[in-house]
Amino acid sequence: MAARTFSLEQISEHNKEGDLWIVVNGDVYDLSRFTDIHPGGAGVLLASDIAGKDASEAFFSLHRSSVLAKYKRLIIGKLDSDASASSTKYVLPLDGELSPVPYAEPSWLVPSYKSPYFKDSHRRLQKAMRKFFDENVKAEAREFELSGERPTQKLVELMGTDEWNIHAMRMGPGRHLHGKTLPGNVKGEEFDYFHELVCVQEMCRVGAPGYMAGLQAGMVIGLPPILNFAPEPLRQRILPDILAGKKFISLAISEPHAGSDVQGITTSATLSEDGKYWIVSGMKKWITNGHFSDYFMTAVRTGPKSLTMMLIERDADTVDTRKIKTSYSPSAGTAYVFFEKTKVPVENVLGGEGNGLKVILSNFNHERWVINCRIARYSRLVFEETWKWAHLRKSQGKRLIDNAVVRQKFGQMIARIDSGQAWLEHLTYQMTKMTYAEQSAQLAGPMALNKYYLARCGQEISDMAVQIWGGRGITQGGMGALIEQYQRTYKFDNVLGGADEVLADLGVRQASKRMPKAVL
Numbered sequence: 001m002a003a004r005t006f007s008l009e010q011i012s013e014h015n016k017e018g019d020l021w022i023v024v025n026g027d028v029y030d031l032s033r034f035t036d037i038h039p040g041g042a043g044v045l046l047a048s049d050i051a052g053k054d055a056s057e058a059f060f061s062l063h064r065s066s067v068l069a070k071y072k073r074l075i076i077g078k079l080d081s082d083a084s085a086s087s088t089k090y091v092l093p094l095d096g097e098l099s100p101v102p103y104a105e106p107s108w109l110v111p112s113y114k115s116p117y118f119k120d121s122h123r124r125l126q127k128a129m130r131k132f133f134d135e136n137v138k139a140e141a142r143e144f145e146l147s148g149e150r151p152t153q154k155l156v157e158l159m160g161t162d163e164w165n166i167h168a169m170r171m172g173p174g175r176h177l178h179g180k181t182l183p184g185n186v187k188g189e190e191f192d193y194f195h196e197l198v199c200v201q202e203m204c205r206v207g208a209p210g211y212m213a214g215l216q217a218g219m220v221i222g223l224p225p226i227l228n229f230a231p232e233p234l235r236q237r238i239l240p241d242i243l244a245g246k247k248f249i250s251l252a253i254s255e256p257h258a259g260s261d262v263q264g265i266t267t268s269a270t271l272s273e274d275g276k277y278w279i280v281s282g283m284k285k286w287i288t289n290g291h292f293s294d295y296f297m298t299a300v301r302t303g304p305k306s307l308t309m310m311l312i313e314r315d316a317d318t319v320d321t322r323k324i325k326t327s328y329s330p331s332a333g334t335a336y337v338f339f340e341k342t343k344v345p346v347e348n349v350l351g352g353e354g355n356g357l358k359v360i361l362s363n364f365n366h367e368r369w370v371i372n373c374r375i376a377r378y379s380r381l382v383f384e385e386t387w388k389w390a391h392l393r394k395s396q397g398k399r400l401i402d403n404a405v406v407r408q409k410f411g412q413m414i415a416r417i418d419s420g421q422a423w424l425e426h427l428t429y430q431m432t433k434m435t436y437a438e439q440s441a442q443l444a445g446p447m448a449l450n451k452y453y454l455a456r457c458g459q460e461i462s463d464m465a466v467q468i469w470g471g472r473g474i475t476q477g478g479m480g481a482l483i484e485q486y487q488r489t490y491k492f493d494n495v496l497g498g499a500d501e502v503l504a505d506l507g508v509r510q511a512s513k514r515m516p517k518a519v520l
């Protein structure tokens, strides 16, 4: 049935309490029974320049466009063609589509730009991921970011189905993807680090970094030892349920007295008399997803100079977890993990006894690279939100963007976002071309420096955005919701995977080691 249409004159007759219509973006809303529950109060809706009028400009300067989707039920018709022709239409973001806002997408997604890195299969995957996250994740993520709830099991399992394989794709290229057909009709065998970058960045584009930490972040860092070092029977027993989203794993390295200093680890194990089990006692701290994990990929001291990595399975009698409250995420299930004489079969050792450090170090580059992909996308999202706001919001008679001091901040944001992404793509390309050994030798320094740079940029972009948003940038929910989330959570990226200062130093030390002797 065609929508009813109304002239501005007809609409203007409904301008009082109990009989109130307004127009937003060409749609006519009947707010007669909404005034009393309007979060902004009844008064603003009944004002003479709003009631019975086209209130689009006032609406968009105070609400996110998602409010319109939520209140679709209040629409009773559309402006007629005469009135519609003279009213300003606002471009609303469409689920699954690219943003038309300049610099809101990395340049490889800008229609007129070319990229040497991204091929048709990356673009097909990007399209499928954008649609999936917009349609299935965005609403839940933004709601739960506020409530602190964990992602629903239904969603986690949907992501793990053979149709989507998202958990498996987040583990990067490898044998675990072979034989699978991935979204966008990408073959598992052709999946490379640029496909993985697409997955990570499309996921982060939704916002809600705290919620996202609850969405298998532990798996991304805890599962690689299984993929790279597990004997086949252990791999077969553990992998399918985790990649299907039915079981959870986390990485258990840090301890109260040994943050990221693995040499200081005191959780220890002795071999049982029959040689079949390690008996583990000790505690771990800051274990992302630990509170709800079924498996803990744990670094354990098996001798004064011997560090060993082993998979510990949750056991009601000897493994206990206690949630830690953090500022970055109530959904992440960050926890203390206690082992009290926990029996671990010797088959659960990864990479051999005493090789723990090698196993831990083997994933550092990849872990940092994933964090870099995240920061680059979250920062861009914060920029996009702020950029849109600066074009809508009027203060003292002019838009925020009409102030040179505001434009200067945007110049700094754009330069940081695009240079960080370009550097990241350049390193990603090296990853697709280097062997694992070459990556370890050549990329540890540059990857650390890229993380240092992106994390510092993220912090600066967040700060500039909050200054532009004012109170809304530190208010949960409403227009500035994504800005508030990021300013509360960006420190996670400055610390996780190596603090900024440590990583800058690592990059410099690595380069210094390669200096030829006696260069003038």
Ligand code: HEM
Residues within 6 Å of the ligand: 022, 024, 029, 031, 038, 039, 040, 041, 044, 045, 050, 055, 058, 059, 062, 063, 064, 067, 068, 071, 477, 478, 479
């Ligand atoms: C379709 C019509 C409207 C709907 C469904 C609606 C809904 C909402 C909602 C859900 C909020 C909470 C904040 C948020 O989630 O963004 C809000 C806040 C507010 N609304 Fe509306 N609104 C409508 C029209 C208007 C209009 C025409 C005005 C006129 C100025 C207005 C003024 C406000 C104000 C002042 C706030 C508080 C904003 C803040 O605290 O920053 N609303 N509205």
